[in-house]
Amino acid sequence: MSDIDLIEQRLALRGHRLTGSRRRVLEAIAGQPAHxxxxxxxxxxxxxxxxxxxxxxxxxxxxxxxxxxxxxxxxLHYRVSVHGHHHHLVCRGCGRVEDFTTxxxxxxxxxLSSATDYQIEGHWLELYGRCSECASxxxxxxxxx
Amino acid sequence: MSDIDLIEQRLALRGHRLTGSRRRVLEAIAGQPAHxxxxxxxxxxxxxxxxxxxxxxxxxxxxxxxxxxxxxxxxLHYRVSVHGHHHHLVCRGCGRVEDFTTxxxxxxxxxLSSATDYQIEGHWLELYGRCSECASxxxxxxxxx
DNA sequence: TTGTCACTGAGACTCTGTCTCACTATTATG
DNA sequence: CATAATAGTGAGACAGAGTCTCAGTGACAA
Numbered sequence: 001m002s003d004i005d006l007i008e009q010r011l012a013l014r015g016h017r018l019t020g021s022r023r024r025v026l027e028a029i030a031g032q033p034a035h036x037x038x039x040x041x042x043x044x045x046x047x048x049x050x051x052x053x054x055x056x057x058x059x060x061x062x063x064x065x066x067x068x069x070x071x072x073x074x075x076l077h078y079r080v081s082v083h084g085h086h087h088h089l090v091c092r093g094c095g096r097v098e099d100f101t102t103x104x105x106x107x108x109x110x111x112l113s114s115a116t117d118y119q120i121e122g123h124w125l126e127l128y129g130r131c132s133e134c135a136s137x138x139x140x141x142x143x144x145x
Numbered sequence: 146m147s148d149i150d151l152i153e154q155r156l157a158l159r160g161h162r163l164t165g166s167r168r169r170v171l172e173a174i175a176g177q178p179a180h181x182x183x184x185x186x187x188x189x190x191x192x193x194x195x196x197x198x199x200x201x202x203x204x205x206x207x208x209x210x211x212x213x214x215x216x217x218x219x220x221l222h223y224r225v226s227v228h229g230h231h232h233h234l235v236c237r238g239c240g241r242v243e244d245f246t247t248x249x250x251x252x253x254x255x256x257l258s259s260a261t262d263y264q265i266e267g268h269w270l271e272l273y274g275r276c277s278e279c280a281s282x283x284x285x286x287x288x289x290x
Numbered sequence: 291t292t293g294t295c296a297c298t299g300a301g302a303c304t305c306t307g308t309c310t311c312a313c314t315a316t317t318a319t320g
Numbered sequence: 321c322a323t324a325a326t327a328g329t330g331a332g333a334c335a336g337a338g339t340c341t342c343a344g345t346g347a348c349a350a
Contacts, residue, residue: 017296017347038337049299054338070215070269076337089263098261104253112272116243118234120274124215127257129265162316162327183306194330199307221306291350298345304338314329320322 003080004030007065014063021048025056034097035069035077035090069097072128089127093134148225149175152210159208166193170201179242180214180222180235214242217273234272238279 004026008018016022028045029036042053057078060066069077069088079088081099089098109120129135149171153163161167173190174181187198202223205211214222214233224233226244234243254265274280 015296019297019347021298047299049301051300051339052298055297058338068219072267074213074221076219089257089261089265091263092266098263100257100261102260104256108249108253109272111249112234112245113274115247116234116245117277118236118243118272118274119277119280120234120272121237122217122273124269124271124273126269127254127263127265128267128269129258129263132262132264135264160327164315164328166329192330194332196308196331197329200328203307293350294348296345296347299343301341303340306337307335309334310332312330314327316327317325319324 002030003065003082006082007060007063010063010065011059016059021045021052022056024048025053029057029060029066029078029080032080034095035071035079037075037077070124070126087125087127089129091131091134092128093130096131147175148210148227151227152205152208155208155210156204161204166190166197167201169193170198174202174205174211174225177225179240180216180224182220182222215269215271232270232272234274236276236279237273238275241276 007026011018011022024045025041025048028041031044032040038054038057041057042048042050045053057066061068061078064084065080065082066078067081067086069079069090071077071090072092079097083099083101086099086101087105089100091097105123105125109123112118113120152171156163156167169190170186170193173186176189177185183199183202186202187193187195190198202211206213206223209229210225210227211223212226212231214224214235216222216235217237224242228244228246231244231246232250234245236242250268250270254268257263258265
């Protein structure tokens with residue numbers, strides 16, 4: 001099942017209508033790279049109003065099928081992601097994003113919780129770096145240009 | 146030495162002038178709680194233009210004497226913080242903020258780096274929870290209306 | 291096929307932040 | 321002290337992200 005099918009299912013489950021505009025937004029989102037801005041979606045879903053794109057993306061956030069990605073420069077992008085709580089590792093070179101859930105944030109939270117006497121309930125973590133391709137001196141652009 | 150003195154020193158060191166407007170912004174910032182918005186500073190530094198407040202805070206960010214705090218609801222606040230790279234633990238109850246630098250983010254980064262083959266260069270981490278006072282049922286507001 | 295109401299598009303609006311531009315104040319220098 | 325150079329300033333226009341309003345439309349159940 002594709003992400004779009006899953007999303008449509010979740011919409012239906014929650015009693016939301018599957019309208020033409022929503023379908024166009026979903027298709028536009030599916031055609032985006034790792035992460036995207038609302039504006040990019042507006043431009044690639046012709047005929048759909050800006051407000052509707054925002055509304056749809058907000059709805060998808062609520063349904064946990066889209067998540068926010070905080071980029072290095074402080075701008076907020078979006079990303080299709082049907083898993084639950086997770087974090088991002090964003091490549092500064094090509095923009096590729098890895099989702100990860102496995103890593104040991106809990107350990108860190110345990111440490112801090114006992115050190116500060118806080119009851120820790122939530123967290124936000126983004127990591128930035130270079131994927132192996134970008135780190136190894138951009139083998140994608142060998143010698144021309 | 147107070148934070149203000151330190152900040153004034155750093156301004157001078159970098160060849161920035163210490164003008165009346167800057168002084169008023171610094172005083173306003175010093176009078177803010179754990180974290181604040183630019184708008185709050187604008188309101189409490191009467192007579193200083195909005196643009197100047199923004200410019201001053203941007204300057205203070207550059208000088209690493211103020212940092213951004215990403216709140217739980219996605220809004221960006223600011224905070225005086227003269228230490229270098231650090232993270233925040235924000236109390237959802239009273240808004241109190243703990244800075245921490247000691248915790249073992251490096252270990253986590255090491256794990257991920259080998260798992261994903263990324264060269265990890267930076268990260269952003271915020272934690273949310275309740276401080277001991279807020280967690281223990283708000284002893285600050287006992288019974289009066 | 292019809293009624294209901296969730297959804298829509300347009301555009302005004304808000305909020306955060308930046309830019310421009312003429313003006314002002316600080317600082318170094320004669 | 322006078323003055324020049326220029327960093328800094330305030331007002332307000334502008335920009336980008338997102339929300340709200342409101343009349344109209346279209347999805348879907350009956």
